[in-house]
Amino acid sequence: MEAIPLLTLRRLPQYLEVLQQFKEEGLTMVSATRIAELTGVHMTQVRRDLAYTKVVGTPKVGHNVRDLIRAIEQTLNWNDLSSCFLVGAGHLGTAILGYSGLEKRGIRILAAFDNDPELVGTTVNKIKIHPLEKLGNLLSRMHVHIGILTVPGAEAQQVCDVMVQNGILAIWNFSSAILNVPEGVIVENIDMSASLAVLSRRVAERLENNGGNNGEPKTIKNKKINDRGKNEYTELSSTQL
Amino acid sequence: MEAIPLLTLRRLPQYLEVLQQFKEEGLTMVSATRIAELTGVHMTQVRRDLAYTKVVGTPKVGHNVRDLIRAIEQTLNWNDLSSCFLVGAGHLGTAILGYSGLEKRGIRILAAFDNDPELVGTTVNKIKIHPLEKLGNLLSRMHVHIGILTVPGAEAQQVCDVMVQNGILAIWNFSSAILNVPEGVIVENIDMSASLAVLSRRVAERLENNGGNNGEPKTIKNKKINDRGKNEYTELSSTQL
């Protein structure tokens, strides 16, 4: 199975988002050009990214919306559900447990774990919260190989170690800890600090460069600057998460 | 004020994390080499990144830990607090309202907003939740220029528009919506779908390439693969988020 470039993988869900929109609007065909306009990704980039999904379009016409959605979902393995455990049922963990979008993205949380006796035994979104001590045992018995880590940073490595010892293959890490795992274990970080760093600095740069004019920045209608696509002309947004 | 490259900004908080560790351990000096080892970032990369903070180290000795922490925090503008509003006080919003790490990162949430009458009037972590209708008015009156968006994707663009109309400068977007904003408005996305896409695909690639051997992957001790730094040899993790 071919390794798809990191940045391509990150863009695919964006295409999926606008494609869902098109589907809802009843469109059957769409061009890479149109997807490019709505996501702010360069037209050529979109074509190249879509090529990784093995879909073939028809010149002058474009791609079939339904086929394209299916192809992207297949590429991301979002068609069938992977079982996973969530550790850390605080506010963030609860938010994730309650998030209906996960199942659309191939993730089914089978059980949650926490070391707070108040939480153990309760249920969030039909998912039971177990004591943390049971994590290792259940992981190996149930052959779960994806873990969602929503514990405080100070406890993250510890929980991570238990996961690794019990055969976990991938960890979706929401803590700020830089996890130390053996080679081959996949770690994907939701790095809020990194994101905030970019935001903070960009704000500071702008305020300083505008000479303290902290009111309206100079703007041009409908042009967007962000880290997804630098300059973007978009017309719509959409759905959940 | 110089524009620091995106990927450098994302790495700076990682350096900060290991530096805090060093400080707690009582170390006064640290080399870029050591930081590189613990974060998995290439040694030369670390040196280059640190150069953006304008710190100067001393050959053979390295950098002063306290000075380096201060320099990075200054670079990210994490020293003084920026006021901001949070919109969407569901589980995710509540998790963010309760997160103490924000103030260390230059963010103070002054008020929250939601359209659920059940939530309006309540308080989370001493932050009052106001009705959504008051957002525009308060934004412009209080000269707040950072907004945290934790509403469902379907409502995100709408709220975003209100923010923009009332002079917002930057939006920290936790929804899956691709926000359409005028040029000059900074959007920083916490893109869970993008992250999950990478995780899902990498897992699928590994399972397929191992020929269905979904038990233990081949591993080498203490070597780490993730998107922060490809190959990382690390010894510790740390703190919160």
Add this chain to the structure above:
DNA sequence: TAGATTGTTAATCGATTAACAATC
């Protein structure tokens, strides 16, 4: 001093964009 480490210039690498032939 000798050697580790800094700061920076040059080389490499990977990802993005431009260009264009193929085609429905």
Add this chain to the structure above:
DNA sequence: TAGATTGTTAATCGATTAACAATC
């Protein structure tokens, strides 16, 4: 058909890594 769009090869761009002189 003519022209929009695809798929792909070549050129460009930016970020990473290698190399090395300066130095405490």
